[in-house]
Amino acid sequence: MAVANETDLEVAREEVAANAENCVKFEELRTASKPSNGQCVVVGGACVPAQALCNFAEQLNQGKVATAPKETPEDDRVVLLRALAAEAIGTGLIVLFGCGSVCATLSGAYSGVWQVAAVWGLGVSLAIYCTAEASGAHLNPAVTLAFLLVRPQAHGMTVVKSLLYVVAQMVGAILAGALNLLIYGGTIAAFERENNIVRGEPRSILSASAFGEYFPNPGLSKEYGSGPYTQDDVSVFGALMTEAWGTLILAFVIFGITNGRNKVLGSAERVGVPFVIGMTVAVLLPLYAPITQAGWNPARDFGPRIVAALGGWGDVAIPGPRSGFWIYIVGPCLGAPIGAFMAEKLLWRKVAK
Numbered sequence: 001m002a003v004a005n006e007t008d009l010e011v012a013r014e015e016v017a018a019n020a021e022n023c024v025k026f027e028e029l030r031t032a033s034k035p036s037n038g039q040c041v042v043v044g045g046a047c048v049p050a051q052a053l054c055n056f057a058e059q060l061n062q063g064k065v066a067t068a069p070k071e072t073p074e075d076d077r078v079v080l081l082r083a084l085a086a087e088a089i090g091t092g093l094i095v096l097f098g099c100g101s102v103c104a105t106l107s108g109a110y111s112g113v114w115q116v117a118a119v120w121g122l123g124v125s126l127a128i129y130c131t132a133e134a135s136g137a138h139l140n141p142a143v144t145l146a147f148l149l150v151r152p153q154a155h156g157m158t159v160v161k162s163l164l165y166v167v168a169q170m171v172g173a174i175l176a177g178a179l180n181l182l183i184y185g186g187t188i189a190a191f192e193r194e195n196n197i198v199r200g201e202p203r204s205i206l207s208a209s210a211f212g213e214y215f216p217n218p219g220l221s222k223e224y225g226s227g228p229y230t231q232d233d234v235s236v237f238g239a240l241m242t243e244a245w246g247t248l249i250l251a252f253v254i255f256g257i258t259n260g261r262n263k264v265l266g267s268a269e270r271v272g273v274p275f276v277i278g279m280t281v282a283v284l285l286p287l288y289a290p291i292t293q294a295g296w297n298p299a300r301d302f303g304p305r306i307v308a309a310l311g312g313w314g315d316v317a318i319p320g321p322r323s324g325f326w327i328y329i330v331g332p333c334l335g336a337p338i339g340a341f342m343a344e345k346l347l348w349r350k351v352a353k
Contacts, residue, residue, distance in 0.1 A: 080161070086134035089141070091172035093123060094300055096179065097123025097306055101123075104187070104190065106190075111159055114286055121282025137345075142296070143254065146340035147340070175205075180211070192207055209293060212325065215292040215327065216234040222264070234291055239292050242334035243295055247289075247297075258273060302325070305325060
């Protein structure tokens with residue numbers, strides 16, 4: 001059976017109407033009982049014998065010509081499962097790259113925060129590139145909350161779907177955190193031996209910080225590291241506001257650059273968006289990591305923190321010093337919707353309907 005695209009006849013009709021004095025109109029061919037051998041029609045720039053085209057049309061009308069198959073829409077449940085898998089995988093990639101870079105610092109592999117920031121930023125970009133088509137690449141419960149509140153139509157976000165996204169993100173973060181512990185277990189143990197750290201005791205915050213985050217940054221605190229900070233220098237409220245502020249900026253960039261009215265990238269596919277978002281993370285990290293380790297993602301913090309709690313750090317991981325684990329959940333969830341609202345509602349003139 002011949003295979004043809006069902007639009008071929010329409011193309012023939014249009015080209016015959018516009019071209020070739022020696023070609024007859026398509027409608028005349030359809031009604032002509034015996035087209036002459038000299039008659040032809042132009043299809044795709046070529047003159048096709050009229051008799052052959054009439055035979056083709058007759059076969060098409062009789063169902064003897066198989067048209068090119070159309071893409072069958074997927075079941076909504078399959079689409080949702082695909083999106084949830086993408087959220088889990090993407091969040092896992094962020095934790096693997098980002099937290100993995102922090103684990104690597106315990107071996108002395110990096111000499112500055114910019115190196116860690118670069119790995120974080122590239123990891124975020126790669127995760128978005130891999131998953132954006134399937135789920136929108138939220139990869140962050142705070143970003144999911146912002147989409148639900150500010151731009152729910154973008155990915156069909158509802159309360160239930162948002163909760164499922166968050167669960168998927170947490171699953172991905174926990175699995176990636178466990179994989180990091182498996183990969184870097186020896187490195188972390190060597191760091192603890194070298195620095196006389198007993199896992200689960202207060203000073204083990206220095207190794208636990210490769211999973212969850214703390215304020216001030218343990219490596220820069222007088223209590224645990226060699227930096228200038230004391231716990232009094234960074235209050236609970238100050239840490240909360242730092243996390244909210246950093247996430248506000250990140251969400252502002254995400255919603256500003258993905259707004260359909262923003263033509264700055266010039267490409268309909270917006271292929272540069274993931275890179276810009278990752279670059280934003282890389283720029284913000286050196287600014288705020290000395291204060292709170294720069295979380296901005298509840299899944300990225302709490303998922304690996306659960307792994308650390310089960311991996312021997314116990315109370316040092318959850319609830320952590322000053323019971324501060326909640327800062328890295330509440331802060332981002334406060335800042336992201338505000339940043340999204342600013343980008344979505346303040347930057348653009350409302351289009352009249």
